[in-house]
Amino acid sequence: MPSLPLLSFHCFQTQRLQRTPIFGPLLIAVTHGEKTLRIGERLWRCPAGSWLALRGPQRVELINQPDTASGTYQAWALGEQDGWLQRLHELYGAQLAGLGSSEPAQLFAPNASALHAFEQLLGLLPEAQAGSLRGARAEHAWQGLMLALAEAGQAGVLFNRRPLHWQERALHLLRGDLSRHWQAEELATHLAMSPATLRRKLASEGISFRRLLQDARMEQALGLVSASSEPLGAIAASCGYQSPSRFAAAFQRHYGMSPSQLRQTRETG
Incomplete structure (x- = not known):
């Protein structure tokens, strides 16, 4: 960034x-x-x-x-x-x-x-x-x-000073391109370890690869929906979703509000 x-x-x-x-x-x-x-x-x-x-x-x-x-x-x-x-x-x-x-x-x-x-x-x-x-x-x-x-x-x-956790190292790579169709195998290769070792290290920190990827995508999505005027379709693509409808459904499940509902709160009415 x-x-x-x-x-x-x-x-x-x-x-x-x-x-x-x-x-x-x-x-x-x-x-x-x-x-x-x-x-x-x-x-x-x-x-x-x-x-x-x-x-x-x-x-x-x-x-x-x-x-x-x-x-x-x-x-x-x-x-x-x-x-x-x-x-x-x-x-x-x-x-x-x-x-x-x-x-x-x-x-x-x-x-x-x-x-x-x-x-x-x-x-x-x-x-x-x-x-x-x-x-x-x-x-x-x-x-x-x-x-x-x-x-x-x-x-x-x-x-707080803290050691560089494995989820932070993984997150740094994921954030580099969240539009990518990330798989645990590919991420593990970038971190020079097997997929099983990656999953084990993340589990020891209380998180799974799937949840880490989901949270990273939702974090980026929230910032773009809340603080930018970028079209929702473009936001969906930049966050790794192949269709706006799938993105909207995932956003709704995660935050309890759809992207369009969140955008409406920014309007004066």
């Missing part, structure tokens, strides 16, 4: 999304309306002005509710770029020691330093390419954001 995963989500009608896949650390900043997060029996309510930090991998249920005054819900979702967290720990490991958290999610109000750093990052990311000077500036701004959060003792889940 040429730039840091950053998406802007908005809607004018309530969105209810079940089994939303969160593969890695994710920071959500709600600017209008309210987000409700459910993980098992636990509930987090994130009103406008609040931030929510989530660890991965996990599946969560989300409800995005527009506010009554403006009738709008809007939030930013900021993911993790390959290598950035590792370099942050290499530079500031001593200062960041002990900041990690085993919580599935953390809700907090950002301070002025974090808000300023986030605004700087938003100004750089849309055109930040990996390996470019602008990309380097974006990473520097991201480091400023993370250090501001660390100084405030917030968002500890974003600082």
Whole structure:
């Protein structure tokens, strides 16, 4: 991916999304309306002005509710770029020691330093390419954001250092081309192992090849349906579905809303 995963989500009608896949650390900043997060029996309510930090991998249920005054819900979702967290720990490991958290999610109000750093990052990311000077500036701004959060003792889940799991290695390859008709045998070849070994390693991490592929496709589909104007037929193809109807059925089963229903929530009526 040429730039840091950053998406802007908005809607004018309530969105209810079940089994939303969160593969890695994710920071959500709600600017209008309210987000409700459910993980098992636990509930987090994130009103406008609040931030929510989530660890991965996990599946969560989300409800995005527009506010009554403006009738709008809007939030930013900021993911993790390959290598950035590792370099942050290499530079500031001593200062960041002990900041990690085993919580599935953390809700907090950002301070002025974090808000300023986030605004700087938003100004750089849309055109930040990996390996470019602008990309380097974006990473520097991201480091400023993370250090501001660390100084405030917030968002500890974003600082967790973890080994590179096999599902992350597999996910990196799958994300490279989700339009492809992936089979476990082909993925195993790319990872220099037998299909049986791949299945065994994934099972040891609590996931199957089939579910990993499905979650990867649904993650990409949700971002494209929610945050782009790309036609649903094109989204279906880019996510590996041979027909829009099969894509719509899979999306409905996974999230509890069809792609067209989700798109309608973005319309003012």
